[in-house]
Structure formats: structure tokens, C-alpha cells
Amino acid sequence: MNVLVINxxxxxxxxQLISSETEEVLAKGLCERxxxxxxxxxxxxxxxxxxxxxIPMADHTDAVRLVIEKLTDEKVGVIKSLDEIDAVGHRIVHxxxxxxxxxxxxxxVQKAIEECNDLAPLHNPANLIGINSCxxxxxxxxxxxxxxxxxxxxxxxxxxxxGLPYEYYExxxxxxxxxHGTSHDFVSKRAAEIIGKNRDDLKIVVCHLGNGASISAxxxxxxxxxxxxxxxxxxxxxxxxxxxxxxxxxxxxAEKENMTADEVISVCNKKSGVLGLSxxxxxxxxDLVTAADRxxxxxxxxxxxxxxxxxxxxxxxxxxxxxxxxxxxxxxxxENNQQMRVMIGEYLEWLGTSIDTEKNKLRGEEVILSKDTxxxxxxxxxxxxxxxxxxxxxxxxx
Ligand code: AMP
Numbered sequence: 001m002n003v004l005v006i007n008x009x010x011x012x013x014x015x016q017l018i019s020s021e022t023e024e025v026l027a028k029g030l031c032e033r034x035x036x037x038x039x040x041x042x043x044x045x046x047x048x049x050x051x052x053x054x055i056p057m058a059d060h061t062d063a064v065r066l067v068i069e070k071l072t073d074e075k076v077g078v079i080k081s082l083d084e085i086d087a088v089g090h091r092i093v094h095x096x097x098x099x100x101x102x103x104x105x106x107x108x109v110q111k112a113i114e115e116c117n118d119l120a121p122l123h124n125p126a127n128l129i130g131i132n133s134c135x136x137x138x139x140x141x142x143x144x145x146x147x148x149x150x151x152x153x154x155x156x157x158x159x160x161x162x163g164l165p166y167e168y169y170e171x172x173x174x175x176x177x178x179x180h181g182t183s184h185d186f187v188s189k190r191a192a193e194i195i196g197k198n199r200d201d202l203k204i205v206v207c208h209l210g211n212g213a214s215i216s217a218x219x220x221x222x223x224x225x226x227x228x229x230x231x232x233x234x235x236x237x238x239x240x241x242x243x244x245x246x247x248x249x250x251x252x253x254a255e256k257e258n259m260t261a262d263e264v265i266s267v268c269n270k271k272s273g274v275l276g277l278s279x280x281x282x283x284x285x286x287d288l289v290t291a292a293d294r295x296x297x298x299x300x301x302x303x304x305x306x307x308x309x310x311x312x313x314x315x316x317x318x319x320x321x322x323x324x325x326x327x328x329x330x331x332x333x334x335e336n337n338q339q340m341r342v343m344i345g346e347y348l349e350w351l352g353t354s355i356d357t358e359k360n361k362l363r364g365e366e367v368i369l370s371k372d373t374x375x376x377x378x379x380x381x382x383x384x385x386x387x388x389x390x391x392x393x394x395x396x397x398x
Contacts, residue, residue: 001086001397002026002079003390004071006064008090008130010122011036013063017071017078017085018390025386026078027071031063039063043070045078060126060133068137088134088143089393091182091385092127094120095147097173102150102392105131105143113145119173119230144393151181154222159320162229176234178216178226180208183330186388187381188218191328194366195377203321205314208383209340210331211239211283215310217317225320227313233269236313237306239283242272244309278302285333285340307340311347318351324376327353330383336363345369345378353378 001021007014016028029043039057044050057063071077071085079085090105096116103109110131117124134143160176161169168174184206191206192199204218213236216226227235227243237243245268253264267276275283279298281291291299318324327348333340338360345355352375359367362380370378 003393005089005386005389008126010126016386020394060129064133064137087397089389092145093123093148095149099147100153102146146389146392148179149177151185152178152223159225176229179228179232180214182385182388183383184216187330202325204326208331209334213238215313219321238273240273240275242268307343326377328381
């Protein structure tokens with residue numbers, strides 16, 4: 001089966017065509033600036049060159065049409081016609097309490113996703129536009145929704161309730177949901193496979209450290225806690241998101257800086273994290289490491305604050321699970337940034353784990369960093385959310 005995996009943002013659309021038999025990416029690409037001047041599609045066929053074409057895209061339906069044109073193109077295409085796409089898998093950010101697993105999309109499912117729009121006003125409407133656009137272009141091809149929140153629906157009440165008046169949970173479903181669920185699920189499963197054990201027998205902490213970052217406690221195969229909350233703003237210090245702060249800061253800054261609460265939250269989402277904390281050096285860890293190596297004090301403080309927050313969460317989740325067998329690093333920073341893994345690793349030694357200097361030099365590869373004799377296995381497991389979505393799509397369509 002060939003599965004087209006779609007990840008729609010408000011003005012972008014990422015795609016991968018994946019063969020479920022070989023799990024190979026046949027082609028991938030990105031439509032950018034949809035509905036804005038200067039829209040462009042970047043397309044890379046398997047084994048071929050990446051190419052960017054500037055072409056007007058009035059809306060996401062135009063974008064999907066272009067994706068199909070590229071996939072079936074004589075020169076850069078990888079299939080002959082639409083008939084070779086067997087299913088579409090959509091990444092959906094928020095499934096609220098309605099979706100604890102992936103589902104085949106029908107009208108009722110679309111309505112239920114729409115009902116979660118309030119919880120993810122930036123993401124879910126865009127995801128729905130993606131579904132409708134694919135429906136318009138490929139009405140007969142079955143589609144599956146894979147939710148970022150679904151894997152964390154196993155969290156117990158004590159982990160997902162906030163210390164707020166209970167009526168807000170009842171009225172508005174204000175609670176912890178968690179995100180990156182597809183990645184936490186994929187990485188914890190793969191981590192268990194790598195050490196030849198069953199995930200259902202293990203206590204695993206997954207550190208998804210990318211531009212967005214979250215940690216989860218996966219206890220005997222189930223997510224029992226995770227650092228992101230009602231929205232992806234809570235938890236770790238991220239690329240541009242602040243993570244945990246005292247909520248009183250919002251009101252305080254609104255008054256001092258003459259901003260609305262929405263404006264302060266926008267600063268918390270877009271101008272904070274390592275970008276803000278470093279005084280604007282960068283949201284990219286490569287730049288921060290370079291700056292710190294050159295002696296920039298703000299960059300050093302930022303990296304230290306980042307590592308400390310990650311370590312604190314790992315500590316909390318070891319306590320939540322009353323133990324830990326595996327700590328897995330993944331995503332851009334977790335897979336590639338050896339300095340950050342060392343900085344976090346220094347906090348973990350008391351747990352009975354270590355980071356081998358030579359193995360830690362590897363980038364973006366599956367590797368066990370700890371020693372065979374260590375009590376806790378520390379490893380790197382590259383995530384692959386698109387493949388996870390394709391697998392889920394096949395599981396539900398077959
Ligand atoms: P992601 O959101 O998972 O794509 O992660 C993006 C982040 O990963 C970037 O902002 C970088 O800070 C980091 N990253 C990616 N590649 C490297 C690398 N080779 N070395 C250090 N950090 C990296």
C-alpha cells in the first residue's frame with residue numbers, strides 16, 4: 001500500500017508518500033505560503049534531487065492538487081496516477097478527550113475534530129482544511145486521523161487534572177492533554193525493541209527535544225504523564241516557547257508592558273524559550289552551542305537552564321513511575337546535539353546510567369549510550385512521526 005501522509009498548518013502543507021511494504025519514503029515535500037504571495041512547493045523524489053517551484057496556491061485544495069501533480073509528474077513523480085495512492089493519513093493536533101486512538105475519517109469524526117477547535121485554535125482548523133482539501137481532490141481514497149494527543153489519553157486523573165476549580169474541567173475540559181504522542185509512542189516502542197524487551201514490561205522516559213519539546217513517562221506501554229498541557233506551551237524550555245512559568249507572570253507583564261493577555265501569551269509562544277532567554281541569539285541549538293563555545297555567557301546560561309529543566313522532568317517521571325529502565329532521547333536536539341545530551345547526562349549518573357563519549361558522537365542514529373553494566377539504559381532513538389502515521393493508517397484501512 002502507498003500512504004500519503006499529510007501535515008497541514010495554517011499556510012503550509014507537508015507531505016510524504018510512504019510504501020507500507022518497504023516503509024520507504026517514495027517522495028516528500030512541502031507547500032509553503034499557501035494563500036500568500038510567493039507560495040512555493042518543494043518536492044524530493046526518492047533518490048532524486050530536491051526542487052522548489054514558485055507557483056500560486058490560493059488555498060490548501062490548490063496545494064493538494066499540486067502535490068498530486070508532482071507525485072504523478074513524468075520527471076519528478078514516483079507514481080503513475082492517483083490510483084496508486086491507497087490511503088491518506090492526516091496528522092491532527094488535538095483530539096481532546098474524544099480520541100484515544102487513530103480513527104478512519106467520516107463526517108462524524110470531522111465534526112468531533114471541529115469540536116476540539118477551541119483547544120487548538122491555531123492547529124485543528126488547519127488540519128480540517130487539509131482533510132477537506134484531500135476529500136475534494138481524492139473523494140474515494142480512505143483517510144485516517146492520527147492525533148498528537150491520543151497516546152496520552154491513558155494518563156490518570158491525578159496527572160491530567162490542574163489545581164484549578166473543578167468546574168473549569170467540567171465546563172471547558174481544561175486539563176493536561178499532552179502532545180507529540182505519535183513520537184512518544186513510536187520511540188518508546190522502538191526503544192524496547194532495540195534492547196530486545198517488551199514495552200509492556202518497561203518503565204521508559206522519552207525526551208522529545210526538538211524545536212517543540214516534551215517529555216513523557218511511559219509505564220508498561222502506557223503514557224502516564226507528559227510535560228505539555230492543555231496546549232504545547234507547558235513544560236520544557238523550547239525553541240521559542242517558555243514552558244513552565246508562574247501563571248501570575250501573564251498578568252504582571254500585561255500591566256507592565258501594556259499588553260493584552262493574548263499578546264503576552266504570544267510572546268510566551270513565539271519570542272521566549274532559548275531564543276528569548278539567550279537575548280535573541282537563536283532558537284537553533286547549533287547557534288547556541290557555537291555562541292557558548294565562543295564564551296557567550298547568555299548562551300551558556302540558556303543551555304544550562306534548558307538541560308536543568310529536562311533533568312528535573314526526568315526526575316519527576318522516575319518518581320511518578322517509581323523507577324525507570326530506559327531514558328530515550330529523540331527529535332532534532334535529542335538526536336543530534338551531543339553537548340546537550342552530556343549536560344543532561346550529568347544529572348542522571350546517580351540513577352545508574354552513563355553516556356559513552358565515543359558513542360555520543362553519533363548523530364541521528366539509534367545508539368545505546370550507556371554501558372552494558374548500567375542499571376538504566378540511556379539511548380538515542382530517532383523519531384519518525386510520518387512513518388508512525390502511515391503505519392496507523394494501514395492498520396485501520398486493512
Ligand atoms: P525538530 O523540531 O525535531 O526538527 O528539531 C529542530 C532543532 O534540532 C533545531 O532547532 C536545532 O536546534 C536542533 N538540531 C538539528 N540538527 C542539529 C545538529 N546537527 N546539531 C545540533 N542541533 C541540531
